[in-house]
Amino acid sequence: MTHVAWDETMSVGVAVLDDEHKRLLDLFNGLLDSGITPANREELSALLVSLRDYVAVHFAREEALMERRHYPDLDAHIAAHRYFAGEVEKLHDDFGGDNTTMLRMDLILLLKDWFVEHIQETDALYRPYVAGEPAAATAE
Numbered sequence: 001m002t003h004v005a006w007d008e009t010m011s012v013g014v015a016v017l018d019d020e021h022k023r024l025l026d027l028f029n030g031l032l033d034s035g036i037t038p039a040n041r042e043e044l045s046a047l048l049v050s051l052r053d054y055v056a057v058h059f060a061r062e063e064a065l066m067e068r069r070h071y072p073d074l075d076a077h078i079a080a081h082r083y084f085a086g087e088v089e090k091l092h093d094d095f096g097g098d099n100t101t102m103l104r105m106d107l108i109l110l111l112k113d114w115f116v117e118h119i120q121e122t123d124a125l126y127r128p129y130v131a132g133e134p135a136a137a138t139a140e
């Protein structure tokens with residue numbers, strides 16, 4: 001699913017969260033499209049920083065909303081987020097910490113697959129709880 005982009009079947013029913021999911025999938029696709037050459041090291045590095053930072057912003061918003069709406073399986077959802085954020089962080093640190101390390105595109109693809117599955121299966125579970133959420137319905 002290299003070039004999976006967001007589509008309506010992935011909607012969680014809250015516009016701002018859908019928008020963030022789209023943006024994150026775009027970042028993954030950007031990384032996958034950029035190719036692995038020493039010449040685009042800075043571009044890859046910038047994309048990884050954006051991915052890491054945007055993952056943090058997005059997960060924090062999702063978790064706050066689930067908490068506000070008393071989503072019952074919040075702890076398991078947060079644990080899944082921590083795992084993913086940690087993997088993205090590792091990828092970022094490995095790449096940034098050693099100039100001889102090239103980015104592992106297979107890892108990027110694995111993380112993207114995880115994220116798509118997370119949206120379709122795990123995020124889908126909170127949909128009934130956050131339906132009609134006015135505070136989160138508009139993008140910033």
Ligand SMILES: [Fe+2]
Nearest residue numbers: 062118122123
């Ligand atoms: Fe989530």
